[in-house]
Amino acid sequence: MTHGHPLPANPFYASTTQRIALARQRYFEEGIRPSGMVSEAVIQSWARCLQARRDPSQPVDFEPVTPSRMHSALRLNQQLLAAAADEMARLQYTLAGTSSTAILTDAQGMIINSTFVQARSHERLMPVTTRIGVNLSEDAVGTTAPGVTARTARPCIVSGAEHYFGNAQMMHCAAAPIHDIRGQLAGALDLSSEGLPFGFDAGSVVGHYAAEIENRLLCAQSTEHLVVRMQITPNLLDTPMAGLAGITGDGRLDWCNGAAAQLLGLQERGCVEAHFGVPLSTLIGWSTSAQPHPLPLPNGLTLWVRCDWRSRDGHRGLHAVTPEPAALSASVAEPAGNTMSLRETEHQAIVRALSEHGGNVSKTARALGVSRGRVYRHLRADAAPDRAP
Incomplete structure (x- = not known):
């Protein structure tokens, strides 16, 4: 491909059709790269197709795979x-x-x-x-x-x-x-x-x-994650403009979408406190409410955030009644090297709620907004002889 003979700064063309036709002429007939006439993505694609020895004058078949x-x-x-x-x-x-x-x-x-x-x-x-x-x-x-x-x-x-x-x-x-x-x-x-x-x-x-x-x-792909929605205004939290981030039970930022990466000024993934300026227990506490919370970030930006548990069975938003940050912090804190999963955090939330309601499964389920079957599953897990301590 010839890189000499650059195109004029503003080549004349009366329409989009004429501009593209001129770009094709320059590229396919004259060997001149038509920068500024078509996008760089199109030019690079044309180059890959030429390298594959595809003839642009031939028709192409749009056929299904097997x-x-x-x-x-x-x-x-x-x-x-x-x-x-x-x-x-x-x-x-x-x-x-x-x-x-x-x-x-x-x-x-x-x-x-x-x-x-x-x-x-x-x-x-x-x-x-x-x-x-x-x-x-x-x-x-x-x-x-x-x-x-x-x-x-x-x-x-x-x-x-x-x-x-x-x-x-x-x-x-x-x-x-x-x-x-x-x-x-x-x-x-x-x-x-x-x-x-x-x-x-x-x-x-x-x-x-x-x-x-x-x-x-x-x-949908988040299992055992605390999903954090964030934006500069709470009105955007349920729109495609929302930043999303997934946090593991040990307080590590596991994934985020492009909007979240931009808002956090993300260079590399680290712990919750490094990115959000608050401990995991604070975000866990906020997951008990559907209301967004203002959060000043370490980068100086103040965002509105809303948090939500996700688990393998598709459950969302499970939380204990009247949780305290200290208790929530304790529920996820274990000795180094033995970090508790979100499943275990959920289990402890149910155990606490059961205790607060005198072991009444129906009241516990209503308070947590879950089914009685879900509470019973955790009770059975507690009763299982092989349950890990």
Whole structure:
């Protein structure tokens, strides 16, 4: 690729279509990198496709993967599909008056859900490209927004002739990544329109919904965690803009989403007090209330936070009646090297509540907001002869 003969600072083009056409001419015919004419993500994708010896003048087939691979992917992505179910339904309603369709892919770029229902009069490619099991990875179909996002784990917009292959150039797409609890790419959410450019900020819309799906997925994957929601105003705690962080029973920051990392000024993960400026017992105490609490951070920023227990059986928000910070602190403190899990913390909360209610299971369950069966399970655990001391 030639790096000499730079483009003029402001090359003349009358429209987006003309700009992209000029960028393709410069890149594919003249060997000049069209920086500033198309995004860097698109240029790098074009380069990868050329390196793979793909001919941009050839049509590309949007084919599903094998049935066995498709069924395997659907099975492996059940948590992602569940986390996205409500948002995909909302997206279908939101996009109903537009020419756009929402697509959810797995981390490899295979479609696992779509809002496409029926082709519009001008649509020829959409019924093919939105099928469950179609592989939209860059290796399979060249430069597309979901393919680039699956490759880079970053948001991407690809419009018209920015698509690598000619028969895909009638498409317009915008994609955003969805990350899992380990910070790895779990999938991508994409908005696609055939023939008609977006009449709205598709990048913002898809980013909003992808963030909400990601937050739901993070919470679903959190087991034995104290989940902390945070933002600069309490009105944002139940929106996709909420920062989320997961804290283990020994007071270690285990995961956080992008919003939380930015608010905390996170460089590396450490203990609760280093990031939040308060001991774990304080956050545990706040989990007994649905009300948000103001929290001055060590970085000087004051946030509003709300805390919530998560456990393997999906329970949320279990807390003892009238807990005291000192008692809560004691409930999680053990000798070094023998840290108590959140399950054990929950057990002690139930034991304390039972004591306060004279052993009455029904009153204890009502006070804690849990089922009597849950209380009985802890009682059986106490009675088991092999229960660890």
